[in-house]
Amino acid sequence: MGGACTFQGSQPVNRYLQCHELVLYKYLNHAKNSLVVVIIDFRIRLPRLYSNLSAFTSLDYVTTTAPSQPYGQQHLNEPLLDHRAGQRFLTEAFKVILEEVLCKGIDVNEKVCEWHEPEELATLLDLELRENGEQQHQLLQRVRDVAKYSVKTNHPRFFNQLFAGVDYHALTGRFLTEALNTSQYTYEVAPVFVLMEDEVLSKLRSLVGWAQGDGIFCPGGTVSNMYAMNLARYRAFPEVKLKGQRALPRLAVFTSQESHYSVMKAAAFQGIGTENVFKVKVDDRGCMITDDLSEKIELAKSQGAVPFLVHATSGTTVRGAFDPLEPIADICDRQGLWMHVDSSVLAQHMTLNPECNYVNVFVIRADSVTWNPHKMMLTGLQCSAILLKDTTDLLKRCHSADATYLFQQDKFYDMSLDTGDKSIQCGRKVDCLKLWLMWKAVGSQGLEERVDRAFAHTRYLVEKMKKREGFQLIGKPEFVNVCFWFIPASLRGKENSPDYQDRLSKVAPVIKERMIKQGTMMVGYQPQGGRVNFFRMIVISPQLSYKDMTFFLDEIERLGNNL
Ligand SMILES: Cc1ncc(COP(=O)(O)O)c(C=O)c1O
Numbered sequence: 408m409g410g411a412c413t414f415q416g417s418q419p420v421n422r423y424l425q426c427h428e429l430v431l432y433k434y435l436n437h438a439k440n441s442l443v444v445v446i447i448d449f450r451i452r453l454p455r456l457y458s459n460l461s462a463f464t465s466l467d468y469v470t471t472t473a474p475s476q477p478y479g480q481q482h483l484n485e486p487l488l489d490h491r492a493g494q495r496f497l498t499e500a501f502k503v504i505l506e507e508v509l510c511k512g513i514d515v516n517e518k519v520c521e522w523h524e525p526e527e528l529a530t531l532l533d534l535e536l537r538e539n540g541e542q543q544h545q546l547l548q549r550v551r552d553v554a555k556y557s558v559k560t561n562h563p564r565f566f567n568q569l570f571a572g573v574d575y576h577a578l579t580g581r582f583l584t585e586a587l588n589t590s591q592y593t594y595e596v597a598p599v600f601v602l603m604e605d606e607v608l609s610k611l612r613s614l615v616g617w618a619q620g621d622g623i624f625c626p627g628g629t630v631s632n633m634y635a636m637n638l639a640r641y642r643a644f645p646e647v648k649l650k651g652q653r654a655l656p657r658l659a660v661f662t663s664q665e666s667h668y669s670v671m672k673a674a675a676f677q678g679i680g681t682e683n684v685f686k687v688k689v690d691d692r693g694c695m696i697t698d699d700l701s702e703k704i705e706l707a708k709s710q711g712a713v714p715f716l717v718h719a720t721s722g723t724t725v726r727g728a729f730d731p732l733e734p735i736a737d738i739c740d741r742q743g744l745w746m747h748v749d750s751s752v753l754a755q756h757m758t759l760n761p762e763c764n765y766v767n768v769f770v771i772r773a774d775s776v777t778w779n780p781h782k783m784m785l786t787g788l789q790c791s792a793i794l795l796k797d798t799t800d801l802l803k804r805c806h807s808a809d810a811t812y813l814f815q816q817d818k819f820y821d822m823s824l825d826t827g828d829k830s831i832q833c834g835r836k837v838d839c840l841k842l843w844l845m846w847k848a849v850g851s852q853g854l855e856e857r858v859d860r861a862f863a864h865t866r867y868l869v870e871k872m873k874k875r876e877g878f879q880l881i882g883k884p885e886f887v888n889v890c891f892w893f894i895p896a897s898l899r900g901k902e903n904s905p906d907y908q909d910r911l912s913k914v915a916p917v918i919k920e921r922m923i924k925q926g927t928m929m930v931g932y933q934p935q936g937g938r939v940n941f942f943r944m945i946v947i948s949p950q951l952s953y954k955d956m957t958f959f960l961d962e963i964e965r966l967g968n969n970l
Contacts (some may be wrong), residue, residue, distance in 0.1 A: 496543055500550045507554035509573065512561045513950065515958075518926030519562045521555060528556060563948065563955050564928035564962075569724070572948025574785040576848035580841030581787050591624070591835040592827025593813060594820055600837040601824050607839045607846075611778055612794050616771035621802050622794040623829050624838040629669035631777035631793040632718070632749055634802075634831070636660065636673040638775065638795070639716040639745030641805040648805065652678050659707035660684045662718035663695040663730055664936070667749060670718050683712060692882055693728030695719060700738055714744055721750035721770065725935055725943055727886025736772035748773040783861065783887070783947055784854060786841045802829040857949040861887045865946045868956045875960055877968070881941055889944040893918065893963050895970040912939035918967040928962055 511517045523531060532552055541549075559565060561573040594601045608622040625631045640647055646654040658679050662670045664686045674684045685707055688699040704714050717739050719730040732748060739746040748770050770776060774796050781790040795802060807828040814825050827835065846854065865887045872878040872891060877899065881890040893914055901907050915932035922928050932942045944959065 492543075496546065499543075499547055503547060503550045503554060507551060508557075508559070509561065512554075512559040513563065513573070515563055515955075517559070517562070519564050519929050520558045520923055520926050522924045522926065523556065531556065558929065563950055563952075564958065565948075566944050566946070566959070567929040567931050569779075569782045569945055569947065570785075570788065571945065572785055572950050573787070574845050574849075577786040577841040577845040580844040583844075584837050584840050587837070589837060590827075590833075591837050591839075592825065592830070592833065594824035595818070597837060600839060601826060603843050604826070604837070604839040607843050608792060608794065610846075611792055615773075615776050615778075615794055616768070617794070617796050619798050620794060620796050621798070621800070621829070622792055623802060623826070624835070625791050625793055626789050626832075626836070626838075628667070628749065628777050628779040628782075628791045629672060630831075631779070631791045632667065632669045632747070633673040633676060634793040635718070635745070635747040635749075635775045635777065636670075636677055636679070636716060637831075638797075638801055638805055639747065640677070640679070642745060642801060643713075643715040645804075657710075657712040658683055659704075659712035659714045660716045660718060661687055661700055661703055661707075661714065661744075663687050663693075663720060663723070664689050665693045665723045665726060665728060666718060666720045667724050669749075683707075689728070692885060693723055693726035695730040695735065697731060697734040697738060700735065704738070704742060704744075714742060716745045716747060718747045718749060719773075721748055722886050725888065725933060726882065726890055727884060727888030729885055732769035732772065736769055739774075740772075745775070746773045747775045747777070749777045780842045783858065784842070784845075785857070785947075785949070786845055789836070790838045790842055806831050860949055861946050861951075864951050864953070864956060865889060867953055868944070868946060868959070871956060871960055875964070877964065878960070881938065887946045889946065890941055891944070892941045893967050895967050897970065908939050914967060914970055915940040915942055917970055918942075918963060921966045922962065925966075927966075928959065930959070 558567075560568070560571055563572075565571050589597045589600070591597050591600055591604065604624060608624075612618075612620045612622060623634070625634060640655075640658065644655055660670065660674055660679065660683060662684060671681050671684055673679075674681050685703040687703050688696045690696055700717065707714050717735055719732060719735050721729050721732070723729075730748075736746055738744070750770065776794045777791065778794060779791040780786040781788045784790075809828065810833075813833075814822070814828055816822065818825070827833070849857075865884060868889055869880065869884055872880060872889070877894050877896070879892045879894055881892070884890070892911060894911070895914060898907065898910055898914070912934065919930070919932055922930070930942055930944050932940050934940050942963070946956075
């Protein structure tokens, strides 16, 4: 690396100093008869000119900003980036990631989160983006800070979301995805992943029970659900693609009161309108009441709306409830409606353990299924698939726009391998890789074992909870969601007081604030229907043990008993 660079009117007189990445030259600028110092930053190959030698005293002056002066032609013959320096940085940064995120991040003696008020956090992070770049050691500190102040979702005491924990093979797939940085759309740029996506989707479909069909990986369950709505509408009204809303009557969608809010978003986004989402009543376990579904369908029709989609859920977001798929499928058959099953949360088809309610063989009767491996299957965000029973290329017909710069019709290979036009996106991450590598590593058996383990821990937690004073379960958990109120000693036996519900509603938020500020664990709470704030504990990560369950109960008591 190195070599002279010549500036017009200047001659190099002396190589002044050289370290690993920086070379300083002194020049005499004959035109101006002055001394010029040039620092070549070989990390990025940009020279900076300093006309006054006293302007810098140490290498700390050297930055990676764009040059303030024009520079010689030979610099344009060199790549702008210094890969060796970049790789050295990556190696160092990787050590930080391993240590801070993956070692400390899973250590129960370390905090789950490091709470700071937003203004304080902004100062600690020094977020401002400046004219000049920083040195490597400063950037490594930035990496450390980002890790330090971020929530450790891999931590065994992170129960806050429907994702948690880390699978190292999936993580390798995630790193590999980022390093390869390609897009899923054509065989040309993603030969490995076009074949891999096909294989993984076909495996997922076979677990649903479909020998054939279609599908695509989407950026999350919300988007998968949006696909289902769009496909259902297109099947019912294919002219919508060309003519838009004016080709449509008022449409009606049916989903349970406890389904995911993505149904509402999809209806708003697709111009169907949220008031055309008919919310079907649920029973006391949170499952759709199919008599009410039939009534709501008739109600919609009586209002002049045209029903086209029933959005059922296998594993609702809060209570983990399972809509009864067989009667729903019967209704959809009779009414000619698209049946979508949102099993975002699950890996339910991975196991056929008869003990578990979550096996629902009637999913086979659905037209489409949302499946989020980034939740219970631990692939990491994002990994979600919409699976279709359709074999008529509906996905492509509905979404294709035939971009000639990507999907040329005269390619030298089988153009059906260019699957990108099935997607509503253009560039698309290769989300199949993380799932494929993890599946290769542990096999279907390993995945089943994780699901069974999550159920075993859930059962253990529920049994322990039943024996502890102050914990009041909200129904028998159907899945790995354990919903409960914690009743502090001051409220026990006061159920009939007029302010009981009001006081109870304040318990979960205070406990949550305390746990976050102390960094000991994270668990979510919410009100739902007529119920005031209650906790939703999620038992997903395979790294959990009985000890973590006991810790959870002790910690809720510790944080909430004096309320
Ligand atoms: C039942 C259900 N569907 C859809 C989603 C949305 O998934 P995502 O967060 O991947 O968009 C969730 C998320 O929790 C969910 O619980």
